[in-house]
Amino acid sequence: MSIYQDLLNRKTKICVVGLGYVGLPIALEFGKYFDVIGFDIKEDRVALMKAGEDPSKELDRSAFEKKSIQFTSNPDEIINASFYVVAVPTDIDESRVPNLKPILGASKSVGNILKKGDYVVFESTVYPGCTEEDCLPILERLSGLKLGKDFKLGYSPERIVPGDKTRTLTKITKIVSGSDAEALEEIAKIYDHILEEGIHKASSIKVAEAAKVIENTQRDLNISLMNELSMIFDRLNIDTKEVLEAAGTKWNFLKFYPGLVGGHCISVDPYYLLHKSKQLGIDPQVIAAGRRINDGMPSFIAKKAAQMLIENGKNPGNCKALIMGVTFKEDVADIRNSKVIDLYKELTSYSIHVHITDEHASPNEVAHEYGVSMVDSISSDYDLVIVAVGHDKYKHMNISNYKSITNENPIIIDLKGIYDKETWEKAMTYWRL
Template structure:
């Protein structure tokens, strides 16, 4: 397989061209022929113009890439090494939504040929690749695993917004349905990954390794969020506590915050779902999710208390929320907990304005039925800095005071600022 790919006698296909799939496709296309497939025609059109819809990659990232972007499933029949990088969200009831993964498996099944490889990168629960995806590949291809084609799983480790740890610089975990498959998959990925390859013994181990990466981060942040709630009741600054505790060599300086996005805020539900299927109800994981999901309500309640303390009727106030994306310096608004915070504020009849220099107003309107302003107005009763965008880090007290009525109230959810009592602004941070 590798030699045929190198000679460009065979092609790689990447299915799903979002934050994960596009960097993989372009990196492969530096050495191999690639078909980049996405079922969103508008996205494909932008990619054909060397424009990244996610606004993570510049146009020069497309230069010299041997890649064809398409939304036509028939074009996948030219490929022999399929990489699946579609979203794996949860529904309104926090149940894994496998529909994108199932559709991708059906589409690949129709294009699958003897000798082909299929590798999944989407984050799932252990067993999903073999129990949920494989049957669809076999059903729609009429082929059988082992005899006709190979299967693998290689968890994505893309970190949106991270310019230092790019795809080639992050060690890649791979796995296959047998030793030959695992070795071939390792060899192909090894052509683009400088950091090295780790071969997991089974597909399930690789799936489990990926999902617990984010479960661990979720639990660590939930601990800090719970501590922040406790310390707030004590009148203690959590950031100062973390700074003091960090002087010990083995303290891990996690920080509190809103946990959204398509990884940390979603992946634990995949493991919870699978565990419950097996008759076990996880206590620690579920508790961490409950705490993190409750943080928007905690922040909203804190603001209302501060407004009332300053004799401001919440129903007669106007509040500015700065930042809506799920993390700093990216355009991704999926599963934004800031959107949940805005909803919590509106329950108190607060008039909320939202700005974000990175988010798309059209996407915000479509996803959350919210209006994203081009810029703040004035006469706010409070400002909440919810996302640590670089453009927000340089703002000073005078800027915030210029936006607000007296007495000004600033909530800093990312701990970006150091405000003194002499600054004459009521300041609170997680």
């Protein structure tokens, strides 16, 4: 009997390790058809999920209904499963080196209870080789079992995009891979059971790992080109958005736009590929250049803001600024790797007094993660307002709204290009990337 059939017949369970933006949707979707154990080391998050609440604020309560799932933070309770899905976060440290602690810790938790016949599938974004070279040895050492003989291994990279209500988990083609032909077929059948768009079978685990890490590296490079162009066009005194709209009339022109590049994927994944490349003695030029450009955007924007204040006859040290938006993208609560915080720090280096507001973000999380306090209420005397995130609410604000919160002769910096330049320039000093 295959593990797929055992799961269908409720003879065993799936355990999802890590219940964040990726793990929770997977656990709940599996829970429609199989018995599931959802495991997370954070007890406060588990308590919320037991009450039918998504700590990430992506799913409503209905997503928890009619699911065969138990949530736990007790590692002893996951032994009753046979198919383990590891979906813990993989980020970078302050030196921009891959932080493998969460995925290695999850490997230890699973390795301690791994049994003959079990499957372990990793979903976390890693560099090619990490699953087999870093995680597998832990599984074998702690379990005393051998891959192929006693258990199977797989990799199926996550592709969930926070805030995207159209391309949800079941509507995305899923890449799957396995340690051998049997593992690939069983893993494919299990995932295919919950998907509408089906699966793509990668020839190896390394191919699947590489496919995931280059998806966001490609986006990072495309955006970095737009950011570099925006710096060039600013010196030429031409509007980047107008240039891109004109160029975009050509059928094969790719439509990317400049901006802050944060979040848990695009600003992180390239560093995993850079890390592995350097281990191999390769020094990637293009990928590294793209990262330098995108990481340097907060400094460029802050310098531009200070120059504009001076041009308006204001001393930056006596000025007050408001940053609208701190999440890494519009209409989500996710603040991971928010480059808005870097912008905040760059602005304060010019002695500008800066406030941050964002109704989507948790003030407690912002304070805990970045040591920055968000304002409880917006003032009426800002010299500078930076619209950093394109939240839907901000798109509907008008010139009168901004005049009510600013001093005389204010500056509006529109990083997402959500307002009409011609209209706004008639009312105040306006600039966009």
